Amino acid sequence: MNENPLDRLKALLGEVYDLNATLSLLGWDQLTYMPGGGAEERGSAMATISRIMHLKLTSDELLKCLEECEKQTTGLPDDSDDYCLVKVTRREVTRRTRIPSKWVTEFAEATAIGQDKWERAKSTSDFPCFQPYLEKIIELRREYASFFQPYDHIYDPLLDEFEPGLKTRDVQKIFEVLREDQVSLIRELSEKPQVDSSFLYQYFPENAQWEFGSGVVSSMGFDWNRGREDSSAHPFTTTIGMDDVRITTRVLPENLSSALFSTIHEGGHALYELGFSRKLKRTPLATGASMAVHESQSRLWENLVGRSRSFWVHYYPKLQLLFPAQLANVPLDIFYKGINRVEPSLIRTESDEATYNLHIMLRLELEIALMERKIEVRDLPGLWKERMNEFLGVIPKDDVHGVLQDIHWAGGMVGYFPTYALGNVISAQLWECIQKNIPDLDDHISQGRFEPLLDWLRVNIHTHGAKFETQELVKRVTGTPIDPQPYLRYLRTKFTEIYS
Numbered sequence: 001m002n003e004n005p006l007d008r009l010k011a012l013l014g015e016v017y018d019l020n021a022t023l024s025l026l027g028w029d030q031l032t033y034m035p036g037g038g039a040e041e042r043g044s045a046m047a048t049i050s051r052i053m054h055l056k057l058t059s060d061e062l063l064k065c066l067e068e069c070e071k072q073t074t075g076l077p078d079d080s081d082d083y084c085l086v087k088v089t090r091r092e093v094t095r096r097t098r099i100p101s102k103w104v105t106e107f108a109e110a111t112a113i114g115q116d117k118w119e120r121a122k123s124t125s126d127f128p129c130f131q132p133y134l135e136k137i138i139e140l141r142r143e144y145a146s147f148f149q150p151y152d153h154i155y156d157p158l159l160d161e162f163e164p165g166l167k168t169r170d171v172q173k174i175f176e177v178l179r180e181d182q183v184s185l186i187r188e189l190s191e192k193p194q195v196d197s198s199f200l201y202q203y204f205p206e207n208a209q210w211e212f213g214s215g216v217v218s219s220m221g222f223d224w225n226r227g228r229e230d231s232s233a234h235p236f237t238t239t240i241g242m243d244d245v246r247i248t249t250r251v252l253p254e255n256l257s258s259a260l261f262s263t264i265h266e267g268g269h270a271l272y273e274l275g276f277s278r279k280l281k282r283t284p285l286a287t288g289a290s291m292a293v294h295e296s297q298s299r300l301w302e303n304l305v306g307r308s309r310s311f312w313v314h315y316y317p318k319l320q321l322l323f324p325a326q327l328a329n330v331p332l333d334i335f336y337k338g339i340n341r342v343e344p345s346l347i348r349t350e351s352d353e354a355t356y357n358l359h360i361m362l363r364l365e366l367e368i369a370l371m372e373r374k375i376e377v378r379d380l381p382g383l384w385k386e387r388m389n390e391f392l393g394v395i396p397k398d399d400v401h402g403v404l405q406d407i408h409w410a411g412g413m414v415g416y417f418p419t420y421a422l423g424n425v426i427s428a429q430l431w432e433c434i435q436k437n438i439p440d441l442d443d444h445i446s447q448g449r450f451e452p453l454l455d456w457l458r459v460n461i462h463t464h465g466a467k468f469e470t471q472e473l474v475k476r477v478t479g480t481p482i483d484p485q486p487y488l489r490y491l492r493t494k495f496t497e498i499y500s
């Protein structure tokens with residue numbers, strides 16, 4: 001029984017990793033191939049595995065072992081794998097032990113019912129029928145925060161679940177800067193003649209769209225021996241293990257950009273998951289640093305690469321060959337402008353780069369006000385319309401195009417939305433750094449060569465997995481914590497040129 005505590009800890013965490021892999025596979029199957037009738041049993045199978053994972057992570061054996069490891073790793077460099085493993089495990093164990101199991105069960109039930117009621121409410125645009133279930137979920141999220149007192153802000157514990165270490169105040173400061181500048185940029189652009197994008201909404205056969213997207217993802221560096229692509233109602237990426245990362249795509253026959261950019265987006269998530277150091281295998285470090293860092297990777301590929309002119313210098317002739325009837329008469333410049341059209345819209349997931357963050361700011365403001373009890377759930381539909389008008393100058397005619405559009409709140413994910421906007425911000429911050437490190441980056445991209453970019457991302461971001469918190473990682477790589485300025489510079493340069 002003289003086993004080294006660190007080896008013992010890794011063995012225990014390896015089991016948790018395996019359970020999580022099983023859970024991911026069940027979840028992936030649920031959203032791809034499972035027959036509808038399997039839902040109920042799948043739900044209980046997944047709940048059982050979650051429970052076993054939780055028990056293992058909070059067991060006396062693991063806690064005792066963790067304490068010994070903390071002594072053993074004191075004095076190690078703070079970027080060493082073992083030091084980070086112990087630090088990250090402690091963070092997760094502390095979080096889990098503060099949450100009473102009674103709350104976990106109640107929350108699981110409330111969000112399962114919540115999502116079902118949300119779907120129904122959405123199909124009939126009937127917010128009042130969803131309201132009592134959302135009230136329950138919001139109440140449970142307030143209770144969740146109370147387990148982490150004292151805190152600076154009631155929203156901190158919610159944010160921390162998705163963005164370890166980040167504070168509400170930091171996010172608010174970043175968003176204040178973004179908001180002012182983005183609102184004025186959108187106003188300026190709205191006074192310019194609108195660009196045409198109608199050619200994107202013709203009939204594009206599904207199999208050809210699928211092939212093109214897969215080809216792009218291959219060139220990005222997606223390894224088909226360690227991943228696959230399937231179809232699902234909403235695109236997502238799932239990691240079953242270090243050598244099994246899966247993306248999904250939804251092809252709309254009358255919308256060329258939807259599948260194309262979401263495939264590149266999911267490809268970006270997948271490359272991150274495929275790039276962790278092999279030394280982190282079967283540990284809690286073999287995952288992304290946070291949701292914002294994850295989103296920075298997907299957005300970087302989708303927008304900074306996929307919506308750039310250089311990218312289409314290489315790919316547009318191929319796309320025209322694939323769809324001659326639809327695109328032969330659309331020049332590259334018109335195509336490039338079309339895929340970057342800016343237009344304030346009602347639906348977050350369909351919004352462009354210039355307006356996207358404002359959708360997030362609206363949600364964050366409402367979430368914070370809900371947590372602070374400054375507003376109540378029943379106020380949401382009205383406030384949504386008011387704020388949409390204030391932020392974007394558009395007003396939804398019903399709640400489907402307003403407060404009911406996202407599943408997040410029904411799933412209890414209050415605290416998640418800011419990670420999308422932070423991902424945008426970080427992607428541009430990294431991009432400025434990459435451009436300095438790879439001066440001929442544009443040339444590479446315009447020749448369809450992505451190895452230099454992927455290598456940079458692997459060395460600077462991917463390999464570290466979850467060793468560092470977001471701010472720590474961004475600072476290590478760029479020299480400064482999260483900074484909204486590069487994103488604002490990027491937007492202004494790109495869109496004033498497009499709308500000149």
Ligand SMILES: [Zn+2]
Nearest residue numbers: 265269295298
């Ligand atoms: Zn994403």
